[in-house]
C-alpha cells in the first residue's frame with residue numbers, strides 16, 4: 042500500500058499523440074504532415090538521437106513521393122483512427138478519468154493555409170471527444186504535437202515564417218469553437234523546448250535550407266513565433282471557452298552534477314536553467330535575462346514585431362505540464378566519461394541508476410525533485426503528461442504479457458508523485474505516456490512499447506493490430522480505483 046494521499050480530483054489517465062497513434066495518414070482529407078516524412082532508421086543505434094531525428098530536404102522529397110507505411114511507421118500508428126471506440130472501452134475499463142490526445146492540424150486544414158476547415162477532420166475529433174465523455178473520460182488536448190502540415194515547411198520553412206502564426210490561430214480558433222463544451226484542458230506546443238533537438242518534427246524547419254551561420258538565430262526566430270502563437274491561442278481560448286485551462290508543456294530534463302565540485306554544480310544549474318527557459322516564458326510572460334544576455338553576445342536573438350512582448354506578457358498559462366522519463370548528469374570531465382542515451386538528449390552515465398534498453402536512466406526520486414522544484418519556481422498547478430518505460434513486451438504461449446518491470450517503474454514513480462504532493466506540490470493529474478502501444482517518436486519502433494495495452498503490430502507495421510491487456514492493465518485499474526493508495 043502507499044501512505045500517500047492523492048486529491049479526490051486527481052486526474053488519473055494516459056497519453057498518446059495523434060501522429061504516433063492514429064494512422065489513417067491519407068484518409069478523410071488529411072494532408073501530409075512532418076511526422077509522415079520521418080523515416081524509420083533500423084540501421085541507426087537507438088541511442089543516437091541526433092542521427093535518428095535528422096531529416097534533410099532530400100528525405101522529405103523521398104517521403105513526399107512514397108506511399109510506404111513500413112518505412113514511415115507514423116503513417117499507420119496503432120490504427121487508433123479506426124479503433125478508438127474499442128480503445129476507449131479499454132481505457133474506461135481501467136477507470137481513466139482523463140486521456141491526453143492531440144489534434145492533427147492537417148486533418149482540419151490539410152495544407153495549413155486553407156480558409157475553410159475539413160469537416161471530416163472536425164467530425165472525427167468531435168466523435169472522439171463525445172465517446173470519451175460517454176465513458177467519463179476528460180479530454181486533455183495538445184494543439185501541436187509534432188504534427189505540422191508539410192505544406193508550411195514548403196511555404197516558409199515551417200515556423201521560421203511569421204505567417205504561420207496566423208495560420209495556426211485559424212486552426213486553434215476553429216477547434217476552440219467546435220469543441221467548446223467538450224474540451225476544457227488544453228496544451229499548446231508539446232515539448233516546446235525540443236525545437237533545437239529536432240527542429241523538423243517540432244517546428245517543420247529543415248536546417249539544410251538555412252545557411253549554417255544563421256541556423257541558431259532562425260531557430261530562435263521560429264521559437265519566438267511559437268511563443269507569440271501560444272500566447273494568442275491562450276487569449277482565444279479564454280474568450281471562446283470561459284473556464285477552460287491552458288498549459289505549457291516541456292520536457293523536464295532534470296540534470297544532476299556528477300560531483301559536489303562547484304564547477305559541476307554550476308554546469309548542472311546552467312543545464313536546468315536552459316531547460317526551463319521555455320516554461321519561464323509561458324509562465325512569467327517574458328524572456329529570462331540570461332537568455333537575453335546570451336542573445337546580445339551571440340547576435341542570435343529573434344526579430345520581434347511591435348507588441349510581441351506585450352502579447353507574451355499578457356497571456357500566460359494556467360498550469361505547467363511536462364514529460365518526465367529520466368534524469369541526466371553533467372560533468373566538467375564529460376569528455377572522459379561514459380555516455381548514455383536519453384529522451385532526445387544524452388549525458389554522462391549515472392552509476393546510481395539503472396538504465397532501460399534504450400539507455401534511459403530510471404530515476405523516480407528525480408520526479409519528486411522535478412515536481413518540488415517546479416512547484417517552488419512557478420507556484421502553479423502541475424500536470425505530468427508523459428512518463429513511462431519503453432520496453433520489449435512479448436506475449437507468452439498463452440498470450441499473456443507479464444510486464445512486471447513496467448509495474449515496478451510506475452509504482453515507484455507514483456510514490457514519487459505522492460511524496461511531492463506531501464511536499465506541497467499541487468499536481469492536477471498523471472497521464473503515463475503511450476498508455477496503449479504506439480509508434481516511438483525517436484526510433485519509429487512499435488517494439489519500444491509503453492502501454493498497459495499491447496498492440497499486435499511489429500516494427501514493419503505487420504500484425505493483426507489486436508489489443509491485449511498486459512499485466513499492468515489490471516494493476517493500474519486498481520491504482521485508479523483506490524486513488525493511488527493500493528500500489529501493490
Ligand code: BGP
Nearest residue numbers: 058231232431480481482483484
Ligand atoms: C517525448 C514525446 C512523445 C513520446 C515520448 C517517448 O519526447 O513528447 O511524443 O514519443 O517522448 O519517446 P519515444 O517515443 O521516442 O520512446
